[in-house]
Amino acid sequence: MANLKEVKERINSVSSTQQITKAMKMVAAAKLRRAQDKIVQMRPYSQKLTAILNNISSGSEGSTDIVYAQQRTVEKVLFVPITSDKGLCGAFNSNVIKAASLELETTYAGKQITVMPIGKKAFDHFKKRSYPIIDDYALLFADVSFDRVKVAAEHVMNAFELGLFDKVVLVYNEFKNVATQVVKAEQFLPIEQNEVVDAAASQQDYIVEPSRDYIIEELVPNSLKIQFYKAILDSNASEHGARMTAMDKATENANDLLKQLKLVYNRTRQAAITNEILEIVAGAEALESSD
Numbered sequence: 001m002a003n004l005k006e007v008k009e010r011i012n013s014v015s016s017t018q019q020i021t022k023a024m025k026m027v028a029a030a031k032l033r034r035a036q037d038k039i040v041q042m043r044p045y046s047q048k049l050t051a052i053l054n055n056i057s058s059g060s061e062g063s064t065d066i067v068y069a070q071q072r073t074v075e076k077v078l079f080v081p082i083t084s085d086k087g088l089c090g091a092f093n094s095n096v097i098k099a100a101s102l103e104l105e106t107t108y109a110g111k112q113i114t115v116m117p118i119g120k121k122a123f124d125h126f127k128k129r130s131y132p133i134i135d136d137y138a139l140l141f142a143d144v145s146f147d148r149v150k151v152a153a154e155h156v157m158n159a160f161e162l163g164l165f166d167k168v169v170l171v172y173n174e175f176k177n178v179a180t181q182v183v184k185a186e187q188f189l190p191i192e193q194n195e196v197v198d199a200a201a202s203q204q205d206y207i208v209e210p211s212r213d214y215i216i217e218e219l220v221p222n223s224l225k226i227q228f229y230k231a232i233l234d235s236n237a238s239e240h241g242a243r244m245t246a247m248d249k250a251t252e253n254a255n256d257l258l259k260q261l262k263l264v265y266n267r268t269r270q271a272a273i274t275n276e277i278l279e280i281v282a283g284a285e286a287l288e289s290s291d
């Protein structure tokens with residue numbers, strides 16, 4: 001059985017760790033609230049913009065050649081795995097890395113792969129691999145803003161327009177709620193020609209000026225930048241949700257461990273007291289027998 005000093009030190013260590021996990025949970029909860037507000041406010045705008053774009057595109061009778069919708073033979077693929085800069089958020093980062101690695105090894109095996117990691121964890125993982133790396137935006141989460149994200153999106157869009165890549169795939173955690181994040185491998189470019197989901201939006205007849213073609217030329221780049229920004233916001237909110245959940249679980253585990261350690265401490269202390277009593281009794285009996 002461990003001695004009292006060792007058990008006491010262990011209790012103090014676990015108590016200190018529990019205080020840290022509680023503080024990290026509170027910080028993550030505060031950051032999550034702000035990040036969640038951003039993504040909740042962004043989604044309706046993004047969905048409405050996409051619906052309007054689909055409506056106008058479907059009415060353009062193919063007169064506009066959208067460069068970002070060009071379908072090519074897929075030979076050169078750009079992967080954009082989006083993780084966090086820090087750990088202590090459960091399987092948040094590893095899920096994205098595993099999903100991206102699985103796609104690279106199966107769906108895109110034999111293709112020319114380039115990786116543009118966003119987040120320090122993704123950068124640290126893929127820089128050890130044999131893939132070419134674009135590391136200009138690895139620390140994008142140091143200051144999440146549309147202006148900074150827009151630069152990264154423009155870099156990807158320009159590379160696709162120049163033919164440097166035939167396809168661009170985003171891999172990130174989509175925020176559902178505090179406890180649930182779903183890993184998505186989403187095609188960013190070329191634009192997928194999906195049917196309009198919103199029936200009401202599809203029936204609307206928009207009056208556009210100066211022309212449908214001009215509106216499409218303006219809307220498509222903005223829509224792509226907003227889609228890229230939405231993925232960043234999704235990942236940011238998911239990170240704080242995952243960290244809050246992980247720290248809450250760590251705090252509960254520390255509490256259970258403290259209960260066990262205190263039980264061991266009390267048993268050890270009781271055993272030490274019993275041994276002392278036995279030694280005193282044995283000593284007294286020895287003195288009596290010597291008389």
